[in-house]
Amino acid sequence: MTEVKTLPRHSPLANVKGVANDARxxxxxxxxxxxxxxxxxxxxxxxxxxxxxxxxxxxxxxxxxxxxxxxxxxxxxxxxxxxxxxxxxxAQMNEDKLSEISEARLALEPELAARVLTQLKRQSAAREKLAIKLSKIDATLDRAIERGDSAAYARYNSEFHFKLYEAAKSPVYLGLVESLWLQIGPFMRVVIGRLGTSSLVDQHKEAVSALRADDVTKLTKAIRNDILEGMTNIARTDV
Incomplete structure (x- = not known):
């Protein structure tokens, strides 16, 4: 029988607080x-x-x-x-599964981003507050890229997206997107290896700029391009 290994002491879960044993x-x-x-x-x-x-x-x-x-x-x-x-x-990945997840992300995530601007319509202060939060996350993400820290990159990349998406107040869409990220999240780590030499536009910064300008077309384009770039880089690896 194949030996089942436990998580090592340096596990990324090692710092997670324990759960109270007296809870239900x-x-x-x-x-x-x-x-x-x-x-x-x-x-x-x-x-x-x-x-x-x-x-x-x-x-x-x-x-x-x-x-x-x-x-x-x-x-x-x-x-x-x-x-x-x-x-x-x-879970591992295969070409067909990756293609299906990519199509689903492209259908759902730009729409969820658009709903953020609908939710924050005529709320410039709220949009600016969110833009500041996203910019801080993106700056931390950039430092992770500079260090070549794949775990930190994956963490802050997901934090950027979900901080934006949660502002849409669309629980059905958000739940569907989360189900896709459960399958693709671990593979975001491989993207960082291709970012160091990338000369492409920083789509996160484009998204923040669009949020501040209340420009739904620019925002959905930035999210779509970000998904395409990330999924293409994953597809270039041995999934």
Whole structure:
């Protein structure tokens, strides 16, 4: 039987706060699920990374039951894979799956970005406040690129997108987009290897500029181009 490895001590989950053992089982499970889910969306777990129920339970300071249930849910969502030997790992990618995710992102994310401007119509102060937050995230992301820090890049890239998308106040769209990022998030780490030599326009800065100008056409174009660039770079690797 294939040995199931636990998460090492330098795991990106090692700094996540434990879950109170005296909490109700449903609450404990939900906290474990949400923290593991965020780690996958933000690219903190690389593709193919092996996980185990016992390892996750130890990381979060809980019993194996909530860890097992969190894994079960994420397997159902396609974020994790379970083999016939019961080995659990972060899901891998293939060409057809990548193409389908790309098409879905292009259909949903520019529309979600457009809804941000609808939500903040005639609210210049709110748009500026959001633009400042996004600019700070993007500056941190730029420093991660300079350091060649793939984990930090993936984290702040996802933070930029979801800070923008959450402002749309569109929970249905947001849930659909999150389900896509559960499958693509770990692969954002490979994009950084191609950014150092890129001379393309910084689409995040274009998006911030469009937000400030209340320009929906420019904003949706920036998000669309950002998706195309990222997914193309992922496709150029061995997925």
């Amino acid at each position: 089982p449903k609450i404990v499970h939900e906290e474990v699920y949400q923290k593991l889910r965020r780690a996958i969306i933000s690219g903190q777990l690389e593709p193919g990374r092996t996980l185990s129920v016992r390892g996750l339970a130890a990381e979060f300071g809980v019993s194996t039951m909530p860890a097992r249930e969190a894994i079960r849910q994420l397997v159902a969502l396609g974020a994790l894979e379970l083999t016939e030997t019961r080995r659990v790992s972060v």
